[in-house]
Amino acid sequence: MSTAVSHEMPAAPAAGREVVLDASGVIMRFGGLTAVDNVSMKVHDGEIVGLIGPNGAGKTTFFNCLTGMYIPTEGTVRLRGEVLPPKPSKVVKAGMARTFQNIRLFGNMTALENVMVGRYCRTSSMALTSIIRGPKFRREEEATRARAQELLDYVGLGKSAELLARNMPYGDQRRLEIARALATDPQVLLLDEPTAGMNPKETEEAMHLIFKIRDSGLAVIVIEHDMRFIFTLCDRVLCLVRGALLIEGSPQEVQSDPRVIEAYIGGDESQEEGE
Amino acid sequence: MSNDLMTPDLDDTVEPGPSYPQFGTPMVLAGSVLVAASAFLSWSYDREPLGDVSITGNPAPTQYLALIIGVLGIVLFLGRGPLARFFSWFDETAALRGLGFGAVAFALAVILAIFANTSGLINVDPGGWILLVGSIALAFGAEQLPAGRTHADPLRSKTSSWTEILAIIALLTGVLFLAAYALAMEDGYAFLALLAFLGAISATLIRGGFFQWLSIATAKHRQVLMLGAVVVAFLFPFTQDGRDANMTIATQIIVFAITALGLNIVVGLAGLLDLGYIAFLGAGAYVSALLSGSATSHLGFQLPFWLTAIIGACVASTLGLIIGTPTLRVSGDYLAIVTLAFGEIFRITVNNLDGINGPSITNGPNGVSGIPELNLFGFDFGQPHTLGGFTLTRYANYYFLLLLLGAFVILVFTRLNNSRIGRGWVAIREDERAAEAMGVNVFGLKLFAFAGGAFLAGLAGTIKAHQDLAISPDQFVFLESAFLLAAIVLGGMGTVAGALVGATMLKLLPEKLRFLENYRLLMFGILLVLMMRFRPEGLVASKRRQLEFHEDDQELAEAIQVEHLETKEAQA
Numbered sequence: 025m026s027t028a029v030s031h032e033m034p035a036a037p038a039a040g041r042e043v044v045l046d047a048s049g050v051i052m053r054f055g056g057l058t059a060v061d062n063v064s065m066k067v068h069d070g071e072i073v074g075l076i077g078p079n080g081a082g083k084t085t086f087f088n089c090l091t092g093m094y095i096p097t098e099g100t101v102r103l104r105g106e107v108l109p110p111k112p113s114k115v116v117k118a119g120m121a122r123t124f125q126n127i128r129l130f131g132n133m134t135a136l137e138n139v140m141v142g143r144y145c146r147t148s149s150m151a152l153t154s155i156i157r158g159p160k161f162r163r164e165e166e167a168t169r170a171r172a173q174e175l176l177d178y179v180g181l182g183k184s185a186e187l188l189a190r191n192m193p194y195g196d197q198r199r200l201e202i203a204r205a206l207a208t209d210p211q212v213l214l215l216d217e218p219t220a221g222m223n224p225k226e227t228e229e230a231m232h233l234i235f236k237i238r239d240s241g242l243a244v245i246v247i248e249h250d251m252r253f254i255f256t257l258c259d260r261v262l263c264l265v266r267g268a269l270l271i272e273g274s275p276q277e278v279q280s281d282p283r284v285i286e287a288y289i290g291g292d293e294s295q296e297e298g299e
Numbered sequence: 300m301s302n303d304l305m306t307p308d309l310d311d312t313v314e315p316g317p318s319y320p321q322f323g324t325p326m327v328l329a330g331s332v333l334v335a336a337s338a339f340l341s342w343s344y345d346r347e348p349l350g351d352v353s354i355t356g357n358p359a360p361t362q363y364l365a366l367i368i369g370v371l372g373i374v375l376f377l378g379r380g381p382l383a384r385f386f387s388w389f390d391e392t393a394a395l396r397g398l399g400f401g402a403v404a405f406a407l408a409v410i411l412a413i414f415a416n417t418s419g420l421i422n423v424d425p426g427g428w429i430l431l432v433g434s435i436a437l438a439f440g441a442e443q444l445p446a447g448r449t450h451a452d453p454l455r456s457k458t459s460s461w462t463e464i465l466a467i468i469a470l471l472t473g474v475l476f477l478a479a480y481a482l483a484m485e486d487g488y489a490f491l492a493l494l495a496f497l498g499a500i501s502a503t504l505i506r507g508g509f510f511q512w513l514s515i516a517t518a519k520h521r522q523v524l525m526l527g528a529v530v531v532a533f534l535f536p537f538t539q540d541g542r543d544a545n546m547t548i549a550t551q552i553i554v555f556a557i558t559a560l561g562l563n564i565v566v567g568l569a570g571l572l573d574l575g576y577i578a579f580l581g582a583g584a585y586v587s588a589l590l591s592g593s594a595t596s597h598l599g600f601q602l603p604f605w606l607t608a609i610i611g612a613c614v615a616s617t618l619g620l621i622i623g624t625p626t627l628r629v630s631g632d633y634l635a636i637v638t639l640a641f642g643e644i645f646r647i648t649v650n651n652l653d654g655i656n657g658p659s660i661t662n663g664p665n666g667v668s669g670i671p672e673l674n675l676f677g678f679d680f681g682q683p684h685t686l687g688g689f690t691l692t693r694y695a696n697y698y699f700l701l702l703l704l705g706a707f708v709i710l711v712f713t714r715l716n717n718s719r720i721g722r723g724w725v726a727i728r729e730d731e732r733a734a735e736a737m738g739v740n741v742f743g744l745k746l747f748a749f750a751g752g753a754f755l756a757g758l759a760g761t762i763k764a765h766q767d768l769a770i771s772p773d774q775f776v777f778l779e780s781a782f783l784l785a786a787i788v789l790g791g792m793g794t795v796a797g798a799l800v801g802a803t804m805l806k807l808l809p810e811k812l813r814f815l816e817n818y819r820l821l822m823f824g825i826l827l828v829l830m831m832r833f834r835p836e837g838l839v840a841s842k843r844r845q846l847e848f849h850e851d852d853q854e855l856a857e858a859i860q861v862e863h864l865e866t867k868e869a870q871a
Contacts, residue, residue, distance in 0.1 A: 091736060093732070093735075093736065112732075112735040112736050112738075113735050113736075113738050113739060113740050113741065116736065116737060116738030117738055121737075121738075122736060124733065124736075128730050128732070128733035128736075129730075129733070130725065130726050130729035130730060130733070130734075131729065131846075132725075132729060132843045132846040132847055133722075133725060133726070133729065133843070134863070137722060137725075140722055141722050141723065141725075141726045141734070141737055141739065142737050142738070143719075144719060144722070144723055144726075144737065144738050144739045144740075145737075145738030145739070145740075146738075147719055149718065149719050150720070151715065151720065151747060151751065154714055154715055154718035154719065154720055154721075155710070155711055155714045155715065157714060161718075164719075165718070165719070168719070186863065186864055186867055187860065188846075188856060188859070188860050188863070190846075190856055191856055191857060191860055204737060205737070208737060208738050
């Protein structure tokens with residue numbers, strides 16, 4: 025269904041592709057509760073990996089472990105072989121960007137300013153430079169603005185640059201969040217339910233946008249409840265249940281695995297797919 | 300009035316029409332005429348109140364204010380009909396309502412002045428009552444007026460550039476004369492009446508949409524505004540011509556305003572609550588006092604001023620770093636408590652470094668006195684100078700120096716605000732976790748705001764020490780920190796104008812309203828409570844701050860959106 029997008033069949037890690045993200049044995053405990061139990065995953069360049077599981081399976085917690093918002097109790101997360109520092113802003117600088125399940129834009133800033141905030145970690149002008157306003161400052165500020173506008177165009181919000189984020193329609197806010205994350209020049213993009221609350225048309229657009237991002241060479245990790253979305257989009261799918269990794273494989277394998285169906289439909293938590 | 304095209308938008312807002320529309324027109328007219336006419340009548344039997352308002356036919360200065368209100372009322376009323384072509388975007392009906400309320404406040408202030416000065420309402424002459432009745436009629440009538448024609452949006456009005464520049468110049472000139480006039484007032488009650496009058500005029504202009512128009516105009520002619528403000532501030536000492544009384548107040552206001560601006564970086568931009576900010580001013584002042592060869596300094600050596608200024612500011616910002624490093628990791632309330640404690644620690648420490656309780660450095664409660672006058676490049680700040688026939692006293696000398704520092708602080712404030720760092724601060728205020736997750740160095744930026752604000756306060760303190768010639772610990776009490784914070788809350792968080800307006804109000808009002816004596820704090824308390832209820836973002840708030848305080852007001856958000864787009868267009 026995706027037009028002009030090379031949607032390869034993955035299964036085996038594509039040969040020649042480098043591992044960009046390598047999480048091994050990640051355990052996250054809160055007191056007696058083990059929210060993430062020994063989950064390992066490898067993500068390669070230009071790959072879309074889906075993360076599914078019923079509510080409360082620990083998907084978002086795992087995301088937080090990857091992005092430095094939580095420090096895993098055990099296990100390590102490596103980006104291109106380097107262990108990630110335990111601080112979100114440094115993780116971003118290392119090349120990992122994310123969006124949030126419940127949109128967390130800076131509502132009272134314009135769309136352009138939101139994206140410019142994303143450029144923060146790739147720019148360097150500090151106090152004195154800002155006060156003196158020499159040519160270097162102006163060049164950097166100009167470049168930041170240009171790049172932000174370029175990213176807004178990229179996600180299709182070029183005309184909304186001067187709108188306050190809070191005044192934007194819901195679907196646009198989701199796309200703006202992606203633009204803001206892309207502004208940090210990431211190598212891995214983590215999307216937490218990017219289509220939650222979207223109508224089918226918006227979902228379709230979001231899918232094309234994610235393919236476009238993948239084709240530019242980024243690795244993308246997606247948490248999603250919309251199964252149709254996950255199975256058309258992802259090269260590989262991981263299913264978490266109660267914090268532990270249940271199965272990892274191609275969308276087809278995961279889809280047909282009885283344990284996955286069991287986890288979603290059976291058991292005491294009768295979760296339907298969807299939000 | 301002719302083409303009353305209501306847009307569907309306006310229909311949505313269910314606004315009950317006035318109950319007695321037939322009274323609107325006559326009452327507004329009669330009220331305005333009565334208020335204007337009362338200016339020529341005797342207001343008080345006694346000569347004492349308001350600089351003699353007891354003469355019929357020869358208005359006193361305060362009575363001219365009534366005349367202005369009355370005439371303004373008539374002009375605005377005519378704007379509904381015959382003069383409509385001069386009011387393309389100015390909503391004269393809304394403005395009349397603002398004027399009405401202001402007029403009542405003014406009349407009440409006048410009656411109060413006569414009552415308090417002569418101990419009895421019996422001394423209010425018919426003129427005074429006519430003023431009150433007229434203003435009430437004006438207020439009531441304006442409320443009953445049916446809504447006028449639909450006005451153009453002030454934001455989209457296209458006025459010629461020179462009109463806008465003239466308006467800015469007129470406004471600034473008005474400010475200069477007003478400052479000179481208000482400062483020359485001896486009588487607290489007359490000042491109160493003037494305040495009520497200014498309130499009436501501001502209410503008129505705000506309701507009419509003038510300030511919306513002005514915000515676009517100033518955005519378009521930023522340079523004119525800047526230049527004008529500098530000229531006005533520079534000219535002010537010349538209106539005083541050798542008199543010291545007002546220059547002392549003016550210099551105090553500037554020191555206070557500079558400190559408030561520094562605090563506004565911390566509170567308004569970075570969103571950190573600092574309750575001990577005065578300690579940084581104190582640190583700068585003490586360092587400067589002790590190192591400048593004061594007669595009572597125990598250090599016994601003298602450094603040039605530029606060096607003590609830098610050392611003072613650096614000491615202050617080091618203290619900021621020491622306080623900030625452990626506390627900025629925790630959330631707001633803890634920081635407030637720690638800074639509050641720090642302010643007290645500073646005061647108690649300098650109190651105890653007196654040679655008895657601790658090492659002998661600061662003379663304890665006696666403070667450091669005999670601080671020498673500044674002398675920069677052979678210019679002695681202690682001596683009066685003449686310039687073009689005007690005498691400039693020592694206070695005027697310090698005024699100019701402080702003005703320079705003020706300009707520097709404003710420059711730092713605005714440039715930081717409009718930079719990568721400023722964007723980071725806004726992001727932190729909006730959503731700290733999201734900012735962190737977008738790569739903003741939250742802790743570093745907070746610490747920088749804290750230390751930077753302290754640096755500016757320390758710098759102001761070094762000049763303050765020389766200007767006051769003596770400093771003591773009781774100048775740096777908690778109440779001063781609270782006042783600084785109140786100035787920002789009152790004036791508007793995150794704006795230069797807000798800090799300046801707030802600082803001026805908080806320093807000027809206590810000077811002029813001395814008759815309130817012990818009730819001054821009560822008055823400020825009430826004022827702040829009212830502000831929190833009706834305008835939590837402050838008098839001159841930045842648009843963003845305004846939105847932050849009205850999170851669920853979608854109408855406001857859209858209005859500000861339009862204004863933002865217009866400003867962008869105007870600047871382009």
